[in-house]
Amino acid sequence: MNPAVFYWRRALWWGLVYWAFYGAVEYALADAVSEWLRPEGTVPYPEYWLAGVEALLVWLVCGPLLSAAGAGIWFLAGQPRNAEEAEARMTRSAGLTVLLVFGYVLARRSQGLVPTVLALAVPAGLIAAGLVAGWSARWSRWTWFLMNPVTLTVAVLLRPWMYFYVLPKGNALVQISFSSLAFLAVLALSWLLFRGKPAGWGSRFAVTASVWIVAAAVVLGFGLRARVSLPGPPAEGAQAGRPNVILITLDTVRADHLHLYGYPRQTTPQLEEFARQATVYSGAISAADWTAPSHATMMTGLYALRHGVRYDYPDVRLGHIPQSAPTLAETLQHYGYRTAAIVANKAYLAPEIGFGRGFDLYRVPTTPVSLETSRMPSVLRSTRLHLMGISGADTPYVPGAKIADEVGKLLPKWKRGRPEFLFLNLMDAHWPYNPPPPFKNRFMTPTKDRTSAEFYEIVKLVDQEKRVVTPQEREELVAAYDSGIAYVDHELGRLFQMLRANGLFDNSLIIVSADHGEVFGERSLMEHGVSVYQDQVHVPLIVKYPGQKARQDVAVTVSLVDLFPTVLDVLGAPVPRRLAGITLRKADKLAARPVYAESYALWQKWGVEERFIDVERAVYLGGLKMVLTTKGRRELYDLAADPNETRDVQGSKPEQAAQLERLLRTWQQNYIKPGDQELGMGQEAVDRLKSLGYVQ
Structure with missing residues (x-):
């Protein structure tokens, strides 16, 4: 055989060995193990996961070609002295192509000089070792391990994988220490x-292992994504006949x-x-002016002053729902409900x-x-995005159609004689205000598409x-x-139709x-999380009772703090005294009690303008x-x-103003938070904020 053909x-072959094993392990970690470790956050786009398999195939073809080209350059730089040295160069060329491509992707993702240096330390060290060892068969044997x-x-996948899935976020010392160990x-x-093994020892094992890893990853990954697991029929003694509860925000x-x-x-025709x-409640008030405290x-059934899911200046960590406050889902589980959420x-x-x-889900x-x-x-993953033609400018949340599709897969699982609680959240009215056709630009075509x-x-x-904000x-x-x-x-119309179709x-x-x-510029305010004015806290509330x-x-005037006691009231369950609201079905009591709203500005606003280092509260009566x-501003409307x-x-109403101020200050003083409040949102949550555009 012609020596050139043989070496080619x-x-x-060596390119296939390296890229097959690397590709198999990376595919397993990215598309299977990650789904197992983080099942709550998946991509509901089948074409995305199929593109992952396509990306693997691309590198099984392109990787060996790159490796062969690298080996050719190495041979042009100097002819090997013997067959063992030639084999060493080919193995090193294959390994170096993997390291260079991986290092390029890693460098693009790292931000700042220090993170980039730390991220590239292992690939760079292995590249140096490969370059040195490739010139000598003896050194090749010693560095084959x-x-x-x-x-x-x-070696190259372990550290980033541990950073993202195993080690606690935000603690650099722990991350560096454990990943180094x-x-x-x-x-x-x-x-x-x-x-002491010669270069090439174990290659057949690597190829065989690659086949099994890919097969297992495909089965595990696609199986996990297709599964909708909910508990079976209620345990003996669970109360049946209660209505399903569906909360849509x-x-x-x-x-x-x-x-x-x-x-x-x-x-809103639907x-x-x-x-x-x-029942349409025209005076519904949200307890807070942004997502986390309002949903909490x-x-x-508690105000943000009590449940603590908020930012307290200067602490940029978001509070958690305290263990001392049972959630609506936990309470309904206690009454025999299956519980599911798609947000x-x-x-x-x-x-x-x-x-x-x-x-449960x-x-x-x-x-x-x-x-x-x-x-x-x-x-x-990077290759997959290129194959799909997706850039970083896509809408940072899934559209309502995908939420509805997920519900469509879930509802048939419900027909097993047990009451259900379903919580849904749709986000399409949030910036970038970018619904799909035919809804995009339904009411006006803008002069430009803003980024x-x-x-x-x-x-x-x-x-x-x-x-x-200009009028235009x-x-x-x-x-x-x-x-x-x-x-x-x-x-929403699709969801209602699904509910009807499933009885x-x-x-x-x-x-x-x-x-x-x-808000769109009124009072020099934009977006949300900035005040307790009506454009921030006056929300729709439509309730269909069984x-x-x-x-x-x-x-x-009613409050979203009333939803928890309303659900319990409809179920015929006792309403705990710790809840701040009252059932919406007690019309005689609603008008006589005060309703409160609070604005704890998002921490991102603190550095923008000093006026946001403030807490606003409102009382309605x-x-x-x-x-x-908290800075002393006082207004009455x-x-x-x-x-x-x-x-x-x-x-014109000094007595009423004084009465409401006393009421609000007394409520604030008496309505303290529980002692076991836990804080700490962590770096992972900050990363999510960046991906959604909350942090620039």
């Missing part, structure tokens, strides 16, 4: 197995932008149809904050790009009171926001609400609203006469 074939495909693969343990074990939807609530644009058999109130807001409804407590579907920014660097960077630059300057900008932003609401409404509509308690609103057939309208801040809060009426 051997170079391709380090440069064989098994050790090389485990693991790396040294790998080297020690490899030394015992491979020392619409992220960032303010009440006054719903046609159902009198908005001129037709944004909700209006739903309301024909439901719904899930605990779009992966940053602020993360299970580690406490929202996953009590759920808690899923946080995510987009491909958002997944990439929160998990270990991966050659295959997130451009939008958040506007937000920053408006928050700093350095500019205002506001008109375009509001039109895009309304388009998002219209799309959410469309998907789960008529006799279920179905609650549709929102966590907070959105068996309800006709619409009812309730105009009194008798049609009046008192706003009081008559919402019946002035729903947009444009006129402070303290001067």
Whole structure:
């Protein structure tokens, strides 16, 4: 055989050996083991996971070709003295191509000089060892324990994998220490197995192992993603006959932008149809002005002052739901319910904050790009995104259609004689206000498509009171926001249809609400998490009680803190005294009690403008609203006469102002948080905030 052909074939073989083993292990870690360790956060796009297999095949073809090309360059630099030295160069060339490609991906993901140096330390060290050893058969034998495909693969993948899945986030010393010990343990074990062995020893094992690893990873990964596991029939003695409970929250939807609530644009035809058999609460107030504290109130029946899921300046760690506060899901589990949640807001409804407590199934579907920014660097993942034509500009949360699709897979599992609790969160009214066609630009075509960077630059300057939102900008932003609401409404219609098709509509308690609103430049404020004004905390609330057939309208002020006791009341279960709200079915008590709202600014706002280092609170009673801040600002509004809060009426109503201020201060002093409050959101949660655009 021609020597050149022989060497070319051997170079391709060694490229296949290295890339097959590396690709198999990386695919298993990225697409199978990660799904097993983090089952709550998956990508509900089958084409994404199929593209992972395609990416593996791409590198099984391209990797050996790169390796052979590298070997050719090495041979041009100097002819090997013998066959063993030629074999050594081919093995080193294959290993070096793996290291160089992996190092390139790792360098692109690292931010800053120090993280980049630390990330590239192992690949760079192995590259240096490979270059030195490739020139000598003797050195090749001595370093085979380090440069064989098994050790090389485990060495470069171990540290990032441990960083993302095993070691605690935010503790650099622990991460470096344990990952270094693991790396040294790998080297020690490899030394015992491979020392003194000729270059090439173990290659057939590597290829065989690759086949089995890929097969197992495909079965495990696709099997985990296809599985919907819920508990079986209730245990003996569990109470049957109770209604299903379905809670749907619409992220960032303010009440006054719903046609159902009198908005001129037709944004909510499906909700209006739903309301024909439901109770519409026109005066519903969220307990907080952003996602985490508002949802924590719904899930605990407590205000943020008590449940502690908030940011307290100067601590940038987000509080967790305390163990002393049983969640709605845990309570319903106690009464024999199966519990499931499918939520779009992966940053602020993360299970580690406490929202996953009590759920048999808690899923946080995510987009491909958002997944990439929160998990270990991966050659295959990067290749997959290129194959799919996906860039970093995709919407940072899954659209409502994907949430509805996941529900469609879940509902058939419910027909087993046990009451169910389903919690859903849809996020399409949130920035970037980018619903799919035909809803995109439904109400207006903008003069330009703004990027997130451009939008958040506007937000920053408006928050700093350095500019205002122009009428054209506001008109375009509001039109895009309304388009998002219209799309959410469309998907709600699909969900209601699914419930009817599965016989789960008529006799279920179905609650549709929102966590907070959105502001577009009024009072030099943008987005949410910035105040307790109505554009932030006045939210829709539509409740279909079991068996309800006709619409009812309730105009009194109610709170989302009332949802927990309402659910228990409908179930016929006792309502604990620790809950801050009262059941919505006690109309005689609703009008006579005060309702509270709070604004603990997101920590990202603290560095933007000093005015956000403040806590705003509001109390509602008798049609009046008192706003009081920790910096001493005091305002009183008559919402019946002035729903947009444009006129402070303290001067004309001094007695009422004094009464409401005393009420609010007394409530604040008495309503302390529990002693076992736990803090600490961690680096992983911060990474999720970046992927969603909350942190720039």
